[in-house]
Amino acid sequence: MVKLGAHMSIAGGYYKAVDAAAEYSMDVVQLFTKNNNQWAAKPITESDCSLFQESLKRTGVTRPLSHSSYLINLASPKDELWRKSIDSMIVEWQRAEQLGLDGVVMHPGSYVESTPESGLERIALAIQEIYEKVAPKNAWLxxxxxxGQGTNLGWNMEQLGWLLNKTGETxxxxxxxxxxxxxxxxxxxSTAEGFKEWEKEAKKQNVLxxxxxxxxxxSKKGCGSRVDRHEHIGLGTIGREGIQRVLKHKTLKTLPMYxxxxxxTNDDEEEWDAINMRVLRELE
Ligand SMILES: [Zn+2]
Ligand SMILES: [Zn+2]
Incomplete structure (x- = not known):
């Protein structure tokens, strides 16, 4: 069985996200460790951590992951925002460590009025500094x-491969x-050929x-639209078969999916989380 879950709200405490995931029979959970639209963050207390760990044990939910703030831009050509982003990402990674998460997900960044090349350089430089300051034991970045909306970097496998080459496993x-x-x-x-092509490119760039x-x-928008709009599973331009190929892929199916x-709710007042989980279980 594929480990499936979703991003869940931490309103009321980190453990609330875990409990909510368990209610939908999810195996894994993603959460924010702070308000994702603010720079500031309250420190995580020991009681936050123990309640969180206790809820994981009690429910059997595993592989908790966090998603970092949308304000962070490690590709920013503006020094002030770049420094602020580095400091904020240090805190995000530390909080993931503190809560015992698998890792923290980050959007690579936007080059804004500079160039893709200089944006990528800024990201790599920033990650090197962040890694040294955090010195993580368990959590991965x-x-x-x-x-690829606007000047967002990391939309193709080549850019991700380039970044991994400068940072990576070590x-x-x-x-x-x-x-x-x-x-x-x-x-x-949405097509077997398209997915194969992605796989070939992901292998070639050492991303897979x-x-x-x-x-x-x-996806609500079409292939190549470069517009980021999430759609419920099977109802978008990827479709059931497209999602099924991902769920059945020999490497990907071993990884947690959120x-x-x-x-x-839908028109029949059924929770979308329950519907999406049911569709995924049918497809896997
Ligand atoms: Zn995402
Ligand atoms: Zn998105």
Whole structure:
């Protein structure tokens, strides 16, 4: 069985995300360790940690992962934002360590008014410094592929491969593959040929072996649209078969997969988390 779960809310405590995941019979969970739209963060207390660990033990939910703040931009050409992003990413990684998470997912960054090349250099330099300051023992930093919206970097396998080459395993840096982002970026996950082509490229750029987690999302926008809009599983432009290929892929199926689809209910007042989990269990 594939380890499946979703991003869950930490309102009321970190353990609430774990408990919520267990309610939907999820195996794994992703959470924010702080408000993702703010720089500041309250320190994590010992009681936060023990409640969190206790909920993992009690429910059997494993492979907890965090997603870092959307404000962070390690590719920023502006020194002030770049420094602030480095400091913030240090805190994010430390918090993942403190809570005993598998890792923290990060969008590589946007080059804004500079160039892709200089943006990538800035990211690599930043990660090297962050890694030294954090000196992580267990938690990994996972670079997430993006849809390539605007000046977002890390949308193709070549850019991810370049970043991994400058950081990689020795710095506990891996990849989180987002299916919606890959498809929107131009890798056609809706067809067997398109998926094969992605796989070939991911192997060639040494990305495939660095993937440690997946974000399972269908896409509202088409392949190559470079627009990041998540859709419920099977209802988007990737479709059931496309998602099924990912679930059955011999390497990917061994990795934890997290939904980042919209919450709420459908017209029959059934929870979307429950629906998406059911569809995934049918497809795996
Ligand atoms: Zn994602
Ligand atoms: Zn997204």
């Amino acid at each position: 996972l670079l997430e592929n993006t849809a 710095m506990q840096v891996g990849v989180c593959l987002d299916t919606c982002h890959a498809h929107a970026a131009g890798y056609d996950f 072996g660095a993937i440690r987690a997946l974000h399972l999302n269908d 939904l980042e689809t919209e919450k709420g």
